[in-house]
Amino acid sequence: xxxxxxxKNAEGGLVFYLPKxxxxxxxxxxxxxxxxxxxxxxxxxxxxxxxxxxxxxPARLPIxxxxxxxxxxx
Amino acid sequence: MSEELTRERAQAxxxxxxxxxxxxAKKDRAKHLMVNDKAITQSKxxxxxxxxxxxxxxxxxxxxxxxSKGVVWGPIKDIIDISHGPVGCGAYSRGGRRNYFAGTSGVxxxxxxxxxxxxxxxxxxxxxxxxxxxxxxxxxxxxxxxKGISVQSECPVGLIGDDIEAVSKKKAAEIGKTIVPVRxxxxxxxxxxxGHHIANDAVRDWxxxxxxxxxxxxxxxxxxxxxxxxxxxxxxxxxxxxxxxxLRVVAQxxxxxxxxxxxxxxxxxxxxxxxxxxxxYIARHMExxxxxxxMEYNFFGPTKIKESLRExxxxxxxxxxxxxxxxxxxxxPIMDAVIAKYRPRLEGKKVMLYVGGLRPRHTxxxxxxxxxxxxxxxxxxxxxxxxxxxxxxxxxxxxIYDDVTGYEFEEFxxxxxxxxxxxxxxxxxxxxxMAVPFxxxxxxxxxxPYHGFDGxxxxxxxMDMTVNNPCWSLFKAPWQKPAAAEPEQKAA
Ligand code: SF4
Numbered sequence: 145x146x147x148x149x150x151x152k153n154a155e156g157g158l159v160f161y162l163p164k165x166x167x168x169x170x171x172x173x174x175x176x177x178x179x180x181x182x183x184x185x186x187x188x189x190x191x192x193x194x195x196x197x198x199x200x201x202p203a204r205l206p207i208x209x210x211x212x213x214x215x216x217x218x
Numbered sequence: 219m220s221e222e223l224t225r226e227r228a229q230a231x232x233x234x235x236x237x238x239x240x241x242x243a244k245k246d247r248a249k250h251l252m253v254n255d256k257a258i259t260q261s262k263x264x265x266x267x268x269x270x271x272x273x274x275x276x277x278x279x280x281x282x283x284x285x286s287k288g289v290v291w292g293p294i295k296d297i298i299d300i301s302h303g304p305v306g307c308g309a310y311s312r313g314g315r316r317n318y319f320a321g322t323s324g325v326x327x328x329x330x331x332x333x334x335x336x337x338x339x340x341x342x343x344x345x346x347x348x349x350x351x352x353x354x355x356x357x358x359x360x361x362x363x364x365k366g367i368s369v370q371s372e373c374p375v376g377l378i379g380d381d382i383e384a385v386s387k388k389k390a391a392e393i394g395k396t397i398v399p400v401r402x403x404x405x406x407x408x409x410x411x412x413g414h415h416i417a418n419d420a421v422r423d424w425x426x427x428x429x430x431x432x433x434x435x436x437x438x439x440x441x442x443x444x445x446x447x448x449x450x451x452x453x454x455x456x457x458x459x460x461x462x463x464x465l466r467v468v469a470q471x472x473x474x475x476x477x478x479x480x481x482x483x484x485x486x487x488x489x490x491x492x493x494x495x496x497x498x499y500i501a502r503h504m505e506x507x508x509x510x511x512x513m514e515y516n517f518f519g520p521t522k523i524k525e526s527l528r529e530x531x532x533x534x535x536x537x538x539x540x541x542x543x544x545x546x547x548x549x550x551p552i553m554d555a556v557i558a559k560y561r562p563r564l565e566g567k568k569v570m571l572y573v574g575g576l577r578p579r580h581t582x583x584x585x586x587x588x589x590x591x592x593x594x595x596x597x598x599x600x601x602x603x604x605x606x607x608x609x610x611x612x613x614x615x616x617x618i619y620d621d622v623t624g625y626e627f628e629e630f631x632x633x634x635x636x637x638x639x640x641x642x643x644x645x646x647x648x649x650x651x652m653a654v655p656f657x658x659x660x661x662x663x664x665x666x667p668y669h670g671f672d673g674x675x676x677x678x679x680x681m682d683m684t685v686n687n688p689c690w691s692l693f694k695a696p697w698q699k700p701a702a703a704e705p706e707q708k709a710a
Contacts, residue, residue: 149502161502166268166602169260190260206506 146213148194151206160188162211167192177201185214192216223593223634225615228253232617235629243272250620254612261605267620268601270408276624278572278644279598281404284311285413286420287370289496291400293317293447293472294480295327296365298357301334302350302382303372307404308334315661318451319474326363333357342374347385354389354397365477366396368420376403396477398424409599409621410574411495418499421480426500429481439465439534440486444501444512445493445576448473450666455673456492456517462548463531463541471497484508488533490515492669493576495604517669518677519584520553549671557587560678565589567637567685570630572622572645573659574598579608581640581659584668584677593634596622598642624648638685653693655684 149161150171158171169192175184182201186194193215232251236244249266258264271277280288283301288311291299301308313330321327335353337346354367369382382399390397400420402413441460446453453473460467468486469479483489489501489512501512511533515526524546531542567590571578578595585592595612596619597604608618617630624645631639631654639649640659649656657663657680665680667673 149506151502151505163499167262168603168606190262204509206502208506 145210147208148196148211149206149208158205160186160194183209186211188216190216223615223617225253225255228615228617231630231633234633235626238625243275246272247275247623247626250622251626252618254609254614254616254618256609256612256614258609259606261609262602265602265605265618265620267597267605268408268411268599269621271621272623277598277621278624278642279408279621280410280413281373282402282406282410282413282416283307283370283372283404285410285496285599286400286402286417287311287413288315289410289447290414290417290421290472291368291370293319293329294475294477295319295321295329296363296476297368297396298328298333298361298364298366299368299370300350300353300357301332301372302346302369303335303374304337305334307372308332315447315449316664316666317473318448318454324361328361328364337372337374342378345378345380346375347380347382350380350382350385351389354385354393358393358395364395366398368398368400370400371403373404376401376405396425396428411599411601414496415499418497418503422500422503425477425480426484426504430484434482434485436485436487437466438487439538440468441465441488441490441530442469442471442483442486443467444471444489444491445495445497446470446473446669447493450662450664450668452517452667452669452673455667455670458672459517459523459527459545459670460490460530463527463545464538465530465534465541471500484510486510488513488530490530492517492580494607495575495600498603516580516583517673518581519587519674520549520557520671521587522580522583523671523674553671553674556675556678560682561587561589563682563686564678566591568593568634569638569640570594570617570634570636571639571659572596572598572619572627572641574600576604577640577659579604579611581668582611584674585681587674588678588681590638590681592616593636594619594630596620628652638681651693653690655687655690657681657684 146162146164151159153159160171161168169188169190171186172189173187176182176198179201181198183196183198194211195214196209196211236248252265287299309332312332317329319327319329323330335346335349341349369386386397386399398420402416406412443453446456453470457467469483489510491501491512491514494514504510505512516522527542531539569585569590569592574597578597582592594617639654639656642660643658646656646658662668668677
């Protein structure tokens with residue numbers, strides 16, 4: 145488990161940031177993207193896959209969360 | 219240099235340089251050296267950074283204490299930074315970066331004074347908390363106009379387990395001022411970089427939200443300059459441009475900055491981030507907590523400044539956008555004159571850089587404006603996100619070296635024969651002796667400012683002054699010169 149931050153970039157896409165490992169990359173897909181359930185598996189442009197516990201969609205970004213690495217570069 | 223630097227040649231050079239290392243060291247160092255390839259967007263795949271330096275090689279890095287006290291906290295002018303521990307560490311981080319400030323030293327400004335608890339053996343054995351409390355009382359008596367105090371831990375403090383937080387809290391209540399304990403012991407992390415992070419976190423935890431509830435007369439045009447340490451007046455040269463285009467600069471972090479400015483920063487509309495490495499942490503925090511967007515900008519060289527001014531303006535309304543165009547129109551003829559004067563003297567010269575923070579990538583534009591080419595660049599303490607950004611700004615086949623060792627750097631210079639090197643004071647005299655023009659780019663070699671349009675004029679002059687200095691041809695003693703040159707000299 146690691147602390148991560150999810151923010152929006154200028155184009156409106158989601159960006160994943162893992163300070164400990166200096167990973168900053170676009171999120172290409174998010175498993176749940178509904179107002180009441182948001183999160184789950186995150187796929188990154190660099191091939192990494194992370195998991196965050198689903199929560200109600202945050203009112204605004206950025207948001208700091210705990211994430212688990214499932215697959216990909218570290 | 220006659221030979222063009224190609225990808226193959228650069229790669230061969232890296233391999234040649236690595237040859238002398240023992241097998242294990244070679245494997246490790248190979249990961250820190252690369253030839254730039256613009257096609258790669260993820261630096262992680264080809265360069266390793268932010269790792270512990272190899273024992274036995276020369277490294278130019280500093281410690282976490284240096285990153286916190288020397289870089290981030292030191293320039294805040296109305297806060298007294300106590301170097302808590304033995305006397306030596308503070309002696310080398312006392313305003314040596316020439317962080318200019320407006321104020322009276324020792325009365326309301328304290329950047330260039332070394333305050334230390336001067337640990338002796340007995341403090342290490344019995345603990346230094348009492349001494350710290352006494353020191354704070356003395357400071358309060360001698361410097362009543364200070365706005366706050368920070369306790370910058372040196373190595374022994376962490377080792378003996380002093381409770382500086384408790385002392386700080388108790389004393390802060392007593393004297394009614396902000397006292398910030400900073401756990402930046404030098405042994406933490408692999409370089410000064412972790413010190414920046416710790417310093418940012420301390421500001422976040424002890425300062426940033428102090429005025430959240432207080433009223434503030436804001437304007438829609440409030441911005442903050444993050445990561446400009448006012449070296450030789452850099453932040454001032456940047457600030458006037460922002461103000462000229464109609465923005466209001468509420469705070470400077472941290473060059474010529476004050477505690478009050480920092481406490482007011484959560485009220486701004488946009489955070490402008492110059493040195494990404496040392497202050498991205500606080501920018502990200504403010505984005506999350508206070509919903510303040512942030513952007514990176516680059517105030518080195520007219521091309522980049524113009525780009526940055528327009529990008530900053532795009533976050534605001536038409537009034538600011540017009541302002542930006544007005545500023546650009548005003549300075550363009552002045553900058554053209556500077557380029558017309560110096561470019562012919564510098565055209566085609568090759569530069570190698572090895573600095574910290576943001577400079578290896580940010581100054582590239584300024585060199586290119588002068589027709590110069592950066593053939594090699596590296597950082598002392600960058601992370602991968604810095605290299606992601608660097609690879610975009612550099613030409614293909616540029617040599618990139620992370621935490622370069624003294625030997626590697628000298629070998630690269632011998633082979634690539636650059637016309638100018640920009641690096642730190644530790645490298646300066648080695649290259650002077652090799653008769654390679656050199657500028658100390660950590661604190662602008664006692665010159666500056668280099669930021670902003672005004673700074674570029676000084677930058678261009680300094681580069682010309684160094685590269686075209688007649689002294690570089692006088693390095694060989696007359697009796698070491700080839701015989702053929704002799705008659706000529708006599709004639710002269
Ligand atoms: S490593 Fe420790 S002892 Fe050395 S300068 Fe840094 S804080 Fe001081």
